[in-house]
Amino acid sequence: MLNIFQSLEISHYIYLSCVLFCIGLFGVLFRRNAIILLMCIELMLNAVNLLFAAFSEYMGDKDANGQMFVFFIMVVAAAEAAVGLAILVMVYRNTRKTDVSFLDSLKD
Amino acid sequence: MEIIILPLILSLLAAFTGSKINKTVWGLLSFVSLFAMVYMKQHYGIHNDGVWHNTFDVPWFSNGIHFTLGIDGLTGLMILLTNLLVPIIILSIQTDKQKSLIPLILFMQAALNGVFMAKDGLMFYIFWELALIPIYFICLLYSSKDAFKTTIKFFIYTFVGSLAMLASLIYLYLKTENHSFAYEELLSVQLNYTESIWVGAGFLFAFAVKIPIFPFHSWQANTYTNAPAQGSMLLSGIMLKMGLYGLLRWFMPMAGESIAFFQPIVIILAVIGIIYGAVIAIKQNDLKRLIAFSSLSHVGLIAAGFMTLSAVGIQGGVLQMFVHGINVVALFYIVEIIESHAGSRELSQLGGLAKFNRLFAALYLIVVLGTAAVPLTNGFPGELLLLKSVFDYNTITGVFAGLTIILCAVYMLRMYQFSMLGEGKASLNEIGLLKMIPLLILVALVIFIGVCPQVIIDQISPSIQKIMLEISNSKGVLS
């Protein structure tokens, strides 16, 4: 499997991650459904995870520090998803809506 | 150090024991600091030679920042004033309802002692701000009306001022050779004219708000009026002296290079303040408001006297600082007694109180005379020296400043007339002898200083000469 990396540069993974990240970001900005928003965030997190793994490979160090970080990000992502969805369920129960533009009580 | 620690310990004790112990006991306990001061003087063997002796010096969180406290004649007088007035202020508390008042006042005492003794720029700033905290809570918790509005105005006002001072201090700090906040190091910084104006303006703004010099006074009247009497006493009796002390100890030597620039501005503003405060005081109905404006008038004269840079003006000013502290606390004490025993402090509601308590009337009269600077009361020597210095600086300003002796007589006598004399509708309840004792002490001081002001002048003059030397050194850099 090593041979394929002879022609693969770190920048390719960077571009790929950036594209994924920005797609996620676009989703966050564009969509109004809170569940989709959360999914887009997961997408962005994964873009970052991918980059970590790529850098881990790129640095060639013996400790897999990059991969370690991916684990921790996963932990945070899972926690975030759990709490986020719980909040969502509660909001939905109170307002019957999952539209984020409806939730503007930050104004006050 | 002792007189910072002691009040702090007392403050903690007071906070924990709450109202279990009588307030009179606390008042007496707080006299301990006064004795601690005497002990300190003995212990450190301080000679009154004008040098600002270190009594405590440990490095703090960085090389250039030391926890340094020092004592000289000027500081000695100021902490004497503080530790003398605080017990009286505590004794002036009339009700047991204001539970956290005593701890706050004692905490304030510690901070005030720190301000006057700090020999390190940062320490000075920290104590300066520390003193703001208790008074903020005193005003906020126990103000009679508009507590939040008045207090926040006062707080923001002084806080903005302090920040300007901090900026100046930091600038000086960065300019010192080995980055130090020590007083001597800050003093030795040589600034060019422009720098010195900015640095001076920073200091001046902080002090002008605290003093207050016209037109930075608009927090004063409402705060004094609405704050509980103890808060007004602390503010006008001691805290205001922080501004004047800062002017003399920090602003004038530090920004000496630009003092020629500030001199006419401050003197003219101060003289405007003198007349302005007096004119407003003439028609006031609320006793506390009247005293607030009279205070504005009096401290204006002190500030003007300082800025004449003459020995007579500065010494007279320091004397007057002490005297004004005594007089204004006595006045607020009287107002507090009147309010709690006659039920009002509105002049329109009062009158004819003299017939109920002759002793009180006599003491009140002496304090009024002291404030109006009648000879042989304490107001006179200071005012004489200050007026002389302002008169020597410029005849016109001198004459305008001199109007204060007329206007002051007008409003102080009016105050006395409408509260004590005449037929009157109000009546005065029996005043316990215990409540008269603090007033008696103050009145004794009024007369003693009035007759022998030289006793105090002897205490301060070596330090003042040293400060004047520092100012002229600093001034001489440019010329």
Place this chain on the structure above:
Amino acid sequence: MNSIALILGLPLVGFLINGIFGKNLPKSIVGWLGTFTVLASFVIALGVFNDLRHAAIPSEGLHLKLFTFLNIENFNVDFSFTLDRLSIMMTLIITGIGSLIHLYSIAYMHEDEGFYKFFAYLNFFIFNMLMLVLGANFLMLFFGWEGVGLCSYLLIGFWYKNAEYGKAARKAFIMNRIGDLGLLMGLFLIFHQYQSLDYSIVLPKMADGSTSQAMLTAISMCLFVGAMGKSAQIPLYTWLPDAMAGPTPVSALIHAATMVTAGVYLVVRCEALFYLSPITNNVIMWVGLATSIMAALIGLKQNDIKKVLAYSTVSQLGLMFVALGCGAYSAAMFHLATHAFFKALLFLGSGSVIHAMHHEQDIRQMGGLKSKMPITYITFLIGTLAITGFPFLSGFFSKDEILLAAFEHNKIVYILSVISATITGLYMFRMFFVTFHGTYRNHHHSFDKVHESPWQMSLPLMILAVLSVLGGLLNLPSYLGHNVSMKLSHWLAPILPMAESHSELSHNTEFMLVGLVVLLFVLVVLYTRNKYVSKNAVPEEDALTPSTGKVLANKFYIDELYDMVFVKPLELLSALVDNVVDSKLIGGLISGVSTLLVAISGLNKKIQNGNIEYYLTFMVLALALFLGFNLFF
């Protein structure tokens, strides 16, 4: 012990004992203690006087330095006193008349609940007045100066329950303070010029001619402003008539005999200064003259027995200032002394009348009292004759001396002074006849209840009457022979080095002038007697008097004028500054800053619409901006 310390200290001791313990002491002890302390001072002063007469150097006096009051750099003022020929004269007058009035007050104030307070104040006044005249420097003078002002305030407002009296007291204090400011400024100028405030240093320097004319004029004008306030000269005289609100002994002691003459004392003390500034001299002369005539005119139409005497005092003080302006310093001091005798007599006499009439002061309510109060009647007559210049009584000599000095100086001034003196006769006799002659007119108190006063009151009256008759002996005019005449002038001559009085008038001229005055006096007596005794006329109600009389009765509306020009504008200004400038302008400026901040935050608030999408978009854009900035710069 030093005699100065005793002279000063005894009244102070009296004040302290009476002030602190007086409440619990019986009235007799309080009264006699107050009287004896002053009397003892008088006796000691007499002893000093005797010493001074035989002193080797006539201009020297006793000195006493207690302690240093203030010492800062070169500003050095001691708490020190001096007793020279001028101050011993003042001291004798103050303590002498003071002790008589104390004695008088024992009876007069006997019913009053504030008896001990009254004596404490009186003693304190004596102490302050002595400090004023005994001080060895200008600051000590200023101490006494303000101190007597304070006592005057306390005593005018003695019956503090009456708000009107309180107002009068405050008026007196504040007007005095205006003068004090002038004096203080003068002190600063003196120190500025001479680097000292001690008489012994300053006065010789003033006299040696090294000071510029402008500076001398400035200093002397400042001091004169002080004198105006204290001695009730135009424009600061209106407090004195109002000061009659105080008990009558106070009016006699403070507002006739002693305190109001402090201005004269000041000018005489600084004789060199005033002598060398002709501009000020002229100002003093004309101000004195104007005051004298104006007060005399007002006195013509007053119906309050004490008000008449008050205006008479103002008028006489004006005359003294005329003398000072003419350079006749010893004449002014002479008149000061005789005036102290007869005016104290008159006031005490009026007090006796008021006492008898149960505090009725309106002369229209009196009449025919001479049969009921013979001692008062006779002594009052002597006082009236003395003040109006009945030949060979004290007032005759002292007033003539002033008139002669005026004649020498300026003929117009002389004529006007004579007119003033004549008017004095008119209103004094008017008052005298209306009070003691004619028929009794009071319907509230029956005539039978009117009684002669007790001996504590009549004894001082008799002593003062004797003094008023014999006071002229102090300074008999030179035409009566050199051995007996001009004693006071000679006594004061060492103190007054500049003004050597040498009369250039021939005795014939003097006789003629004196004759003129006597003639006028006789005419006045005849006119008033005709009007008020033979026709038994009674002064009309104020409202009925013709227009000129109305103006006089209302004191030229000066009080109203001051009220309109000074008091009201000041109050208006105060209200304006408080309500407009302070709250709107300064407060507005400050709240303007906060309003600005609120406005800015209002703008920001629109961005903060609570919608997360906006926030996110802005966040992303800002992130792009920061990264881009990092990239390109």
Place this chain on the structure above:
Amino acid sequence: MGNISNLPIPFLVLSFITILCALYVVTSKNPVHSVLALILTFFSISAHYVLLNAQFLAIVNLMVYAGAIMVLFLFVLMLLNLSKDSEPVKSNLWGVAAAISAGLLLVIITASFQKTGIAIMQGNAPEIGLVKNLGRVLMTEYLVPFELSGILFIAAMVGAVLLGKRDGATVQEIMNLNNDTNNA
């Protein structure tokens, strides 16, 4: 930037699938479709991990993301009955604004990375991504963060339970409620 044609085919194909699915996630109107597309994205990312010598990571990614988290999302979708397209459509302006913002950020980020220079990957030893090695590192070097993430999980769990329970109901009530249903 290297020539695209030089790139290994697996990478190109995987990247293509990833981006395509990701785009579908954000554009699909039906949330359920979005979830499914996201799962596909995760699968392709896992494949990338395998390419990058991170075998264990690839598995975990599938299990945690594609398995657990996405199922959670699906549950919530079903629970709230949002499967049909109920989302109000935003105006085009928003789309443009979002696209511009995201695009701008993309351009800038890539431009930033451009500056860092290009380098060939050195490559790890294949065993680095194995569970044995990772486990050792996790339990030694990253022990404290590991434990902390455990705490974080508990906190999140408690939070989710608290948020999820009905308003005003205490734990006791909920348990009572459960007992009731059990009994019934």
